[in-house]
Amino acid sequence: MLALPPVAPVTGWRNSQRLPRDCYVRVDANDYSVHPSVIGRRVDVSADLDTVTVYHAGRVVASRERCWAKHQTLTDPEHRIAAETLRQLPRTAAVAVADEVEQRSLTDYDQIFGLTEDVA
Numbered sequence: 315m316l317a318l319p320p321v322a323p324v325t326g327w328r329n330s331q332r333l334p335r336d337c338y339v340r341v342d343a344n345d346y347s348v349h350p351s352v353i354g355r356r357v358d359v360s361a362d363l364d365t366v367t368v369y370h371a372g373r374v375v376a377s378r379e380r381c382w383a384k385h386q387t388l389t390d391p392e393h394r395i396a397a398e399t400l401r402q403l404p405r406t407a408a409v410a411v412a413d414e415v416e417q418r419s420l421t422d423y424d425q426i427f428g429l430t431e432d433v434a
Contacts (some may be wrong), residue, residue: 326362333357337397339376342416343384347393348376348401 325378331339333352341354341361348357358369361380366375368376424430 326360328361329359330356331359333370337393338387339366339368341380344377344381344384344386344388346376347389350397351375 316329327341333339333348333355335353337348337350337353339348339357339359340346341359346366346368352370352375355370357375360367360369364380366376366378366380367374376390376393378390381388421430
């Protein structure tokens with residue numbers, strides 16, 4: 315019999331992805347909810363025989379017991395409540411719109427490009 319390798323073999327399943335707006339990650343044929351505070355950010359998903367864990371910047375944002383049935387959607391009640399709370403918040407405009415826009419005289423452009431003679 316041979317000796318064991320110096321480094322343990324990799325077990326489990328790992329993936330890195332950007333969390334979509336629906337707040338779910340797919341592992342095999344099941345969807346697992348993730349806290350909506352990390353929507354649009356890169357998350358690391360790891361799964362073993364017992365659990366599915368989702369990390370963002372080294373912090374656990376979701377951890378569930380792994381489901382071996384197919385085509386299941388598993389939602390954590392805390393994630394559902396957080397998503398409903400975020401939906402209730404008013405949306406604010408990111409850019410303020412000015413009421414008046416300054417308009418430059420077209421003769422200024424003629425002078426810049428040398429199309430007219432300056433009268434002194």
